[in-house]
Amino acid sequence: RKEVEQDPGPFNVPEGATVAFNCTYSNSASQSFFWYRQDCRKEPKLLMSVYSSGNEDGRFTAQLNRASQYISLLIRDSKLSDSATYLCAVNKGTTDSWGKLQFGAGTQVVVTP
Amino acid sequence: NAGVTQTPKFQVLKTGQSMTLQCAQDMNHNSMYWYRQDPGMGLRLIYYSASEGTTDKGEVPNGYNVSRLNKREFSLRLESAAPSQTSVYFCASSERGQGEQYFGPGTRLTVT
Numbered sequence: 001r002k003e004v005e006q007d008p009g010p011f012n013v014p015e016g017a018t019v020a021f022n023c024t025y026s027n028s029a030s031q032s033f034f035w036y037r038q039d040c041r042k043e044p045k046l047l048m049s050v051y052s053s054g055n056e057d058g059r060f061t062a063q064l065n066r067a068s069q070y071i072s073l074l075i076r077d078s079k080l081s082d083s084a085t086y087l088c089a090v091n092k093g094t095t096d097s098w099g100k101l102q103f104g105a106g107t108q109v110v111v112t113p
Numbered sequence: 114n115a116g117v118t119q120t121p122k123f124q125v126l127k128t129g130q131s132m133t134l135q136c137a138q139d140m141n142h143n144s145m146y147w148y149r150q151d152p153g154m155g156l157r158l159i160y161y162s163a164s165e166g167t168t169d170k171g172e173v174p175n176g177y178n179v180s181r182l183n184k185r186e187f188s189l190r191l192e193s194a195a196p197s198q199t200s201v202y203f204c205a206s207s208e209r210g211q212g213e214q215y216f217g218p219g220t221r222l223t224v225t
Contacts, residue, residue: 004155032212032213042219043216043217043218043219045216046214087155087156089214100158100161100171101158103155103157104155105153
C-alpha cells in the first residue's frame with residue numbers, strides 16, 4: 001500500500017460546480033499536511049496548508065480527518081483556471097523522517113465550460 | 114524575489130555522460146531538497162539537506178550525489194547517466210523541516 005494515495009481522476013467538473021476529493025495517508029503520526037497545485041509541465045505550487053480545525057481560502061476548503069487518516073480539498077464555484085493536478089503532501093512526523101514530505105501522485109481536475 | 118531557480122531547464126545526455134543540476138534559493142531557507150517526478154509515480158525525494166553543511170539520502174538516491182555549496186545553493190550530480198534517470202527534476206526549499214516547501218521550475222532531463 002502506498003503511504004499517500006489519491007484518486008488520479010480525472011474529475012470532470014462543469015464551470016461553477018463544486019468538486020471535492022480526498023487524499024489518504026497511512027502513518028497516523030503524520031503532523032503536517034499540504035495541498036499543492038501543479039499545472040501541466042510546471043512545478044508544484046503550494047495551494048494551502050491543512051490545519052486540524054480545517055481551513056478555507058476563498059473558494060478552497062481543506063479538511064483533516066485524523067480518525068480516518070485523510071485530508072480533503074473542496075473547490076466551490078469552479079473556474080476554468082482551476083483545471084490542474086492537485087497533489088497532497090504529508091509529513092511522516094517521525095524523527096527519522098525529518099523534512100521528508102510524502103507526495104501523492106495527484107488528482108487531475110478538468111473544469112469544462 | 115526569484116524564489117527557487119534551477120539550471121538548466123532542459124538537457125539531453127547520452128548514457129554514461131555526467132552532469133550537474135544547479136539550484137539556488139533566495140528566501141534564506143535552511144532546508145533544500147531534490148525530487149524527481151515520473152508519470153504516475155508522483156514526486157520522489159532523491160536527497161535533502163536539512164541545513165548548510167548536511168545532506169542525507171531520500172527515497173531514491175542511487176546514481177546521484179549532492180553538494181550543499183552554501184545556504185543558497187544545492188546541486189545534484191549524475192556521475193554516469195542512465196536511461197532510467199530520464200525524468201523531471203525539481204529542487205525545493207523550506208524554512209523549517211516540517212514546513213511547506215517551495216519548488217523551482219524544474220529540469221527536464223532525457224538520457225538516450
